Amino acid sequence: xxxxxFSRRSFLSNTARATGGVITLGVLSRTxxxxxxxxxxxxxxxxxxxxxxxxxxxxxxxxxxxxxxxDPGAAEARVIVYIDxxxxxxxxxxxxxxxxxxxxxxxxxxxxxxxxxxxxxxxxQRRALMGIDRARSPRNWPDDAPMGARDFxxxxxxxxxxxxxxxxxxxxxYRETGxxxxxxxxxxxxxxxxxxxxxxxxxxxxxxxxxxxxxxPMKSRIVGEA
Amino acid sequence: MSLPNPTIRRPDVIVIGTGAAGAVMAKELSxxxxxxxxxxxxxxxxxxxxxxxxxxAMHPASxxxxxxxxxxxxxxxxxxxxxxxxAVEDHGIHMQSTVGGSTLHYTGISWRLHENDFKERxxxxxxxxxxxxxxxIDYWDLEHYYEKAEYEVGISGxxxxxxxxxxxxxxxxxPPVPRTSSGALADMxxxxxxxxxxxxxLAINSREYGGRPxxxxxxxxxxxxxxxxxxSSMLVTMIPQALRTGNCQIRADACVREIxxxxxxRAEGVIYLDKDLREHRLEARAxxxxxxxxxxxxxxxxxxxxxxxxxxxNSSGKVGRHLMFNYYQSARGFYEKDLNEYKGVMDxxxxxxxxxPDPDKYGFFGGGVLEPRGDGExxxxxxxxxxxxxxWGARRKKWIMDxxxxxMVALTSMQSMSQESNMIDLDPDxxxxxxxxxxxxxxxxxxxxxxxxxxxxxxxxxxxDTAGAHGIVASPNFVPHGDAHLMGTCRMGNxxxxxxxxxFNQAHDVDxxxxxxxxxxxTSGKSNPTLTIQALAFRCADYIxxxxxxxxxx
Numbered sequence: 118x119x120x121x122x123f124s125r126r127s128f129l130s131n132t133a134r135a136t137g138g139v140i141t142l143g144v145l146s147r148t149x150x151x152x153x154x155x156x157x158x159x160x161x162x163x164x165x166x167x168x169x170x171x172x173x174x175x176x177x178x179x180x181x182x183x184x185x186x187x188d189p190g191a192a193e194a195r196v197i198v199y200i201d202x203x204x205x206x207x208x209x210x211x212x213x214x215x216x217x218x219x220x221x222x223x224x225x226x227x228x229x230x231x232x233x234x235x236x237x238x239x240x241x242q243r244r245a246l247m248g249i250d251r252a253r254s255p256r257n258w259p260d261d262a263p264m265g266a267r268d269f270x271x272x273x274x275x276x277x278x279x280x281x282x283x284x285x286x287x288x289x290x291y292r293e294t295g296x297x298x299x300x301x302x303x304x305x306x307x308x309x310x311x312x313x314x315x316x317x318x319x320x321x322x323x324x325x326x327x328x329x330x331x332x333x334p335m336k337s338r339i340v341g342e343a
Numbered sequence: 344m345s346l347p348n349p350t351i352r353r354p355d356v357i358v359i360g361t362g363a364a365g366a367v368m369a370k371e372l373s374x375x376x377x378x379x380x381x382x383x384x385x386x387x388x389x390x391x392x393x394x395x396x397x398x399x400a401m402h403p404a405s406x407x408x409x410x411x412x413x414x415x416x417x418x419x420x421x422x423x424x425x426x427x428x429x430a431v432e433d434h435g436i437h438m439q440s441t442v443g444g445s446t447l448h449y450t451g452i453s454w455r456l457h458e459n460d461f462k463e464r465x466x467x468x469x470x471x472x473x474x475x476x477x478x479x480i481d482y483w484d485l486e487h488y489y490e491k492a493e494y495e496v497g498i499s500g501x502x503x504x505x506x507x508x509x510x511x512x513x514x515x516x517x518p519p520v521p522r523t524s525s526g527a528l529a530d531m532x533x534x535x536x537x538x539x540x541x542x543x544x545l546a547i548n549s550r551e552y553g554g555r556p557x558x559x560x561x562x563x564x565x566x567x568x569x570x571x572x573x574x575s576s577m578l579v580t581m582i583p584q585a586l587r588t589g590n591c592q593i594r595a596d597a598c599v600r601e602i603x604x605x606x607x608x609r610a611e612g613v614i615y616l617d618k619d620l621r622e623h624r625l626e627a628r629a630x631x632x633x634x635x636x637x638x639x640x641x642x643x644x645x646x647x648x649x650x651x652x653x654x655x656x657n658s659s660g661k662v663g664r665h666l667m668f669n670y671y672q673s674a675r676g677f678y679e680k681d682l683n684e685y686k687g688v689m690d691x692x693x694x695x696x697x698x699x700p701d702p703d704k705y706g707f708f709g710g711g712v713l714e715p716r717g718d719g720e721x722x723x724x725x726x727x728x729x730x731x732x733x734x735w736g737a738r739r740k741k742w743i744m745d746x747x748x749x750x751m752v753a754l755t756s757m758q759s760m761s762q763e764s765n766m767i768d769l770d771p772d773x774x775x776x777x778x779x780x781x782x783x784x785x786x787x788x789x790x791x792x793x794x795x796x797x798x799x800x801x802x803x804x805x806x807x808d809t810a811g812a813h814g815i816v817a818s819p820n821f822v823p824h825g826d827a828h829l830m831g832t833c834r835m836g837n838x839x840x841x842x843x844x845x846x847f848n849q850a851h852d853v854d855x856x857x858x859x860x861x862x863x864x865x866t867s868g869k870s871n872p873t874l875t876i877q878a879l880a881f882r883c884a885d886y887i888x889x890x891x892x893x894x895x896x897x
Contacts, residue, residue, distance in 0.1 A: 181735035190740065207404040250733065274734045275726060282721035283398040299747040301685055301721055304395055308559025310521075313686040317527040323540065328503030331510035336483040340847070340882055341889035 142175065142197060159195075165204035165212060170219050173234055174200055174273070180246055181277040189294050191277055199280030199289025211272060218269040221262035225249065228257035246270070346586040348593055354380040356887070357613055357627040359599050359642065362444020363873045364860040364880040365633030366577035367492075370584045371884035373591035377891070380592045380625060381585070382615060384777075385440035387595035390579065393447075393568035397720050400567055420637070421770045422784045422824045430770060430783045435825025436637050442595055443578030444635070445827060446873065450565040450689050451546035451574055452714070453498045453874040455489045457509050458482040459699050460868050463709070467699075470708045473760040473789050474665060478865045479837045479846040482509055488878035493544075496877060497552045497575035500544030507539070507695045520549045520558045523687035525751035528678075529715040530692060532809035538696045543714070546575040546873070547688055555579060562685035562719035597623075598777045602630055602646040602655055602856070610655075610856045616777050629855040629887065629896055633880070636666065636829030636861040640767045641782040643833070643858075656833075656850035656858070661843050663767040665834055666784070667759040667867040668826035670711075670792040672800040674753050674817035675727075676807030681748040684717025690754075697802060698869060707794040711757025712869045713806060717750065729816060751810075753803035756870030757796070759830075760789035767832050784825060793820045828872050833862035848883040855896050859883045 142161050163171050175197040184190035191197070204212045222245075226234045229248060230241050237245060248255050249266035258266045280289030282296065284304070290296060296303050312318035355377040358368045369381040418440055422433035439445045459466055461478040469475065486509075492498070494516050502514035519542030522530070526540075533540035547564075548557045558573045572579040585591040596618040603624075605611045612626030632639050640663035646655035654662050694713040702708050725743050726734070733739055770783040800817050807815050836842025839851035848863055850856040859880045861872050868875065890896045 182740050183737050185737070188740075188744065207398075210404065246735075250735075271734070277735070278722055278725040279398060279402065282725055284396055287398060296721065299721065299744050300681075301719065301747060304563070305559075305561055308561040309686040310560070311687075313521075313560070314524040314681050314683045316524040316680070316682060317522050320527040320531045322522065323504075323530050323534065325501060325504040325541070328501075328514050330512060333510060335486075335510070335512060337486040337512070338484050339487050340885040 142192075142195070161198060161201075164201050166201050166215065169235065170215065171197065171201060173219055173223070174215070176235065176242065177246065177273055178277045178280065180243060181274055182281055188298060191281060193291065194281050194289055194294040195291040196277050196280030196289045198291075199283065199287055200276050202288045203276065203279070208276065211276070214264055214269070214272060217263045218272070221259045221264075221266075222249070222269060224259050225255070225257050225266070229255070346583055347589050348586060349589060351378050351380050351590075351592045354378045354592075354625070354627045355891075356380075356629045356631060357382060357625060358631045358633060359602075359613065360444065360633035360635070360638070360860070361442045361582065361593065362438075362577060362633065362635060362860070363446050363876045364635075365631070366443065366446075366581035366585070367877050367880035368631050368633060368859065368884055369591050369593075370581040371881060372887065373585045373588040375884075375888050376590060377888075378590050379585065380594055380627070382597045382599050382613070383440070383442045383593065383595045384598040385442065385595065387442040387593055388578075390568060390570055390572050393570060395561065395563035395567045395570065397563070397722050401720065401723060418638070418781075419773070419775055420782045420784055420825070421773055422786070424785070424787050424822060426764065426785055430785075432773060433784070433824050435823065436782070436784065436829065437825065437827040438635060438637070438829070442582060442593055443576050446546070446574075446576040447568045447578055448566050449546075449576075449827070449873060450716075450871075452690060452693070452871040453493070453496075453500075453544045453546045454505075454693070454871060455509055455511070455878075456482065456485070456868050456875050457507065457698060460866060463699075463866055467702050467708060470760060470789075470791060472762065473708075473791070474763050475708070475761055476834075476836065476841075476865050479835055479842075484846070485875070485878045485882065486511070488881040489874065491881045492874055492877040495881075496546060496580050497548060497555070498544050498546055498874070499549040501542045504541035505539065505693070505695060507698055515544060517549045517552055519543070520545055520547055520688050520691060521560060523684065523691040523717065524682035525684060525715045525717045526687075526691035528682070528751060528810035529694065529713075529753075529806065532806045533694055535809050536805065538694050540692045540694050543688075543690050543693045544874075545688060545690075548573045548575065553580060558688060560687045562687060565689040565718065598779070599642060600645060600777065600779055602632070602642065604646075604648050604650060604655065604853065608650045608853060610853055620777065628891070629857065631857040631859060631883075631887075633858075633860045636832045636864075637767055637782050637784070639858060639860055639862045640832040641769065641780075644767075644769050645779065651852070656843055656852045656856055658852050659840055659843060661763075661834065661841065663832050664763050664765075665761045665831040666765040666767055666786060666829070667761055667831040667864065668786075668823050669756045669828045669867055669870045669872075670759050670788065670796060670823065671754060671756045671870075672796045672803065672818055672820070673755065674800060674803040674807055674815055676751055676753065676810065676812030677746055677814040678749045678751070678810075678812055682717060682751055683748050684751060685719025685748070689718055690714050690716040694806075695869075697799070705798065707798065708760070708791050709758030709795065710869060711755055711795060711799050713799070713802060714754045714756060714870070715806065716752050716754055721747065751807070753806045755799035755803050757792070757799055758869055759867045760791055761831055761834075761866060762787075762789055786823065786825075788822050796820045828861065828867070828870070830861040830864040830867050830872060833858045834865050835863045836865065847886040848879060849886070857883055857887065
């Protein structure tokens with residue numbers, strides 16, 4: 118675990134406070150439906166990403182699934198915790214892609230926007246992300262990067278959605294934030310009884326004719342019977 | 344109560360595979376007093392070892408394919424579109440290799456083939472570039488066995504509801520399961536369109552049956568193992584019944600690499616590898632291969648000998664040929680109100696109005712069915728590819744929030760044409776974890792499939808639109824690399840020169856070798872082959888018992 122110097126601006130824009138390998142993540146000053154009681158800042162020790170990588174991924178997930186005044190997003194679902202933990206377990210095969218992809222992305226930001234991603238303001242961070250969401254890698258994406266720009270973004274998006282909507286035991290979807298967001302009540306241990314919606318409640322069942330045994334010649338053949 | 348699993352050293356029969364066919368064979372033959380060893384390359388799990396974790400089941404780590412919850416990538420294969428291409432690694436073949444096979448996670452749709460399915464060549468003629476043949480059996484050879492499968496496995500449904508159903512002597516043993524929202528919308532649309540929507544016959548309990556509980560409508564059905572045993576999978580039906588006889592041993596984590604023959608060319612037994620790759624030999628009076636349409640031909644092709652230099656039972660050269668899937672197309676419809684498809688079974692209604700339309704009138708051969716459905720998966724939904732919608736950002740988030748509870752899918756499933764050039768053989772370069780060559784899939788669609796695809800995609804749109812969808816997204820035609828429906832590769836026929844097994848699933852070349860699974864199919868049907876596989880197995884078991892009683896099989 119390493120910690121790298123970072124600017125005050127990135128501190129503010131990412132609402133993440135790092136001390137050594139421990140980071141405090143959370144929503145520090147937001148208004149609206151999510152109150153600080155529900156998602157208090159929490160201390161988190163990086164397990165697989167270093168602090169700069171972690172803060173960059175955290176910021177990216179917040180742009181992929183943004184929070185707003187009404188609804189929580191990746192921040193409240195603690196998607197970053199999911200990704201950092203996953204890179205040491207069921208997504209360990211992507212660890213190298215994160216390291217090299219983040220380095221390439223930072224280089225791209227330097228060349229295109231004259232600062233590393235964490236040092237950009239929110240508007241330019243969003244422009245940087247839009248800049249790599251295209252079929253062919255943009256001009257400033259490093260030629261020697263092992264993965265293309267869009268593949269890098271796809272990987273981040275896929276893992277962000279996993280962190281939003283997977284079982285909370287994997288570290289994301291904190292307190293089922295993601296599931297509540299889409300009104301999925303969670304895995305139901307005892308299932309459901311109908312009606313399931315207004316549709317199956319109100320659309321009448323078709324009246325089928327009563328079944329009568331086939332009255333044509335039954336020609337069923339049974340092996341071993343004459 | 345724990346079940347016996349006795350060690351049987353000299354069985355009467357060896358059954359290879361414990362899925363839809365193998366488990367039926369094991370149960371039927373052990374019940375008749377034969378000593379049976381059923382071999383399974385995967386592990387022997389209990390239902391409690393599974394759960395409905397989408398991440399684990401649907402988005403597994405590539406290095407964790409041995410987890411029992413994962414079926415999609417369990418057995419690697421390679422794929423090429425034509426024999427001129429170099430095959431590349433692929434995971435298109437879907438099969439679960441744990442005891443119970445893919446019946447552990449299938450949708451469970453269990454209809455009977457129609458009378459016409461067995462004689463399409465006679466009824467509809469030939470099709471250029473395809474090899475459509477009649478089956479050597481007809482519907483009446485299977486009717487009794489369909490009924491037996493429905494009652495012994497446990498199928499819920501409503502007899503008489505589908506006007507296109509073939510004749511039956513008895514109704515289903517259970518009424519249908521509760522209708523889902525997508526089923527209700529399908530009912531409404533079908534009535535407006537003059538189509539006939541009917542309750543899907545399902546291998547899912549609607550009431551307590553066979554000591555198992557009714558469906559709980561949990562919404563994680565297809566692709567997930569039923570944790571309460573309401574799905575009539577082999578693991579909770581035929582397998583425990585077989586073990587209870589005391590005449591059957593399930594030998595799991597045992598990968599058969601060769602069926603060996605004696606100097607007269609009769610099957611003598613098998614050589615298999617255990618978990619630690621140690622080799623074992625097991626002999627029996629008869630060997631029954633039930634590894635379905637990909638792994639059955641692969642095992643026969645691996646079983647080379649002086650008498651069978653091209654693979655066992657392959658004097659015709661047809662082992663592995665005529666691979667068929669069920670081609671499919673789907674459309675997704677979005678609605679103004681909640682459907683909540685995270686509740687209920689995956690598929691509660693079916694429409695068969697276009698099962699076998701007149702080729703002269705419609706311009707294509709064969710037909711298909713509509714299977715309206717939905718599920719509760721959240722991660723897969725969030726990642727859906729949608730036209731004109733970025734995969735990330737505020738608009739994507741709002742779209743997920745607005746639509747997760749408000750969509751349904753109109754899946755259409757249809758016939759694949761039998762083509763000799765579509766095949767399974769042994770990959771010359773790639774081996775699996777057992778050190779054995781993986782199956783190589785060579786597959787291209789017949790142009791007829793894309794004609795069917797165009798027609799049925801339009802019907803899917805029509806259904807969703809008539810049901811009031813405000814937005815519809817449909818899939819384009821494609822060339823499948825694989826499927827879960829794997830058929831045709833050891834096909835049944837009367838002529839040993841053009842088929843692999845006779846009409847009792849007995850190999851033409853080897854009289855104590857039986858091959859029972861999707862590979863026996865001569866044509867693909869329109870979808871959902873499992874009940875027919877089970878009926879073939881019940882029938883073949885009767886045949887083996889009578890042959891053994893008459894000492895035709897020593």
